[in-house]
Amino acid sequence: MKIQFVSKALKPLSISLAIVLQSCSPKQPAETDKPPVSDFMYQYSIIDALLGGVFDGNLTLGALKTKGDFGIGTFNRVDGELIVDQGKVYKISYDGSIREVPDTDSTSIAFVKFFKADTTFTVKGTTLDQLEKQLLAVLPANEMYAIRMKGHFEKLTSRAPGPARKPYPSLKDHLAKQQYLFNLSNTDGVVAGFLLPGYIAKVNVPGFHFHYLANDHKSGGHIFDFTAAELTVEIDKIQGYTVELNTHADFDKVGLDKDRQEELKKIE
Incomplete structure (x- = not known):
């Protein structure tokens, strides 16, 4: 089932999104002329496995x-931190450096889809918290969304972790010692991420989860906060969800x- 959003560039944000959602066409039967996976989100491993080490x-x-x-x-x-944008995979390292990584590198957990925007709008003078509240007010809570943002950020706080050594601790304990914060100012770039419902807890991150990549490839990371000009x-509304379990022996x-939701809240 897929909602087709009407693309509009309206503001303020609350008004623009309300108009966009009101103009949505009714849900239609699944399309048969293309593989449904094209509008599905794909996930490798689950968040609780990462939290557990x-x-x-x-x-x-x-x-x-x-x-x-x-x-x-990651x-x-x-x-x-890992970010995929326009088909390229980038690594934001703990020292702040960024590079495009080769296809032979591997991931322990990742969430991707083929991005095609259902709606596009502009917003001026917002913080991350304000934007998230506006989106939550108008987007149906049981649905899943991929969200891409680009523009100028007056301030942006992000992080990247340093590499872990075996025996691996929990993610919370690792980040307590190996989390590196970046306080950026006047930076232009792209935000990639997702808004996912609460019922996927233990499998993925409920709510918003965003990573940042500067246009000059000199900064980025997992986003904690921003102020955007x-x-x-x-x-991009997600039609469905595919999870592939981690194939490494450690997963078994x-x-x-264990309920790790409090751990997740502290590190996200």
């Missing part, structure tokens, strides 16, 4: 790019019964 995976980035051209994740050993926001050894 499963920091390695066997999925190469070359294989990941066959599943989507847009998304976020690398083996939690060695930096002007943004172009693109939203981690305990997944």
Whole structure:
């Protein structure tokens, strides 16, 4: 089932999104002229495995790019933040450096899809918190969305983790020692991420999850906060969801019964 959003460039944000959503066509039967996976989100591994210390995976980035051209994740050993934009995979390292990574590198967890915006709008003078509240007010809570933003950020706070060493700790304990913060100012770039519903907890991150890549490829990371002068926001409603379990041997050894939602809130 897919909602077709009408593309409009209206503001203020609350008015523009309300108009866009009101103008949506009714849900239609699944399209049969193309594989449904094209509008599905693909995920490798699950968030609770990462939280529990499963920091390695066997999925190469070359294989990941066959599943989507847009998304976020991390690398083996939690060695930096991963962002996929326009079919290219970038690593934001703990020292702030950024590079496009080869297809032979691997990921321990990643979320991607082939991005095609259903609606596009602009917003001026907003913070991350304000934007998220506006989106939550108008987007149906049970649906899933890929969100891409680009523009000028007056301030942006992000992080990237340093690589872990075996035996791997929990992600919370690792980030307590190996999280590096970046306080950026007057930066232009792209935000990639997702808005996912609460019922996918333990599998993915409920709510918003964003990574940043500066246009000059000199800064980025997992976003904690920002103040933006002007943004172009693109939203792609996700039709379905495919999860591939982590194929590394460590996945079968981690305990997944523990409730780790409080841990997730502290690090996200």
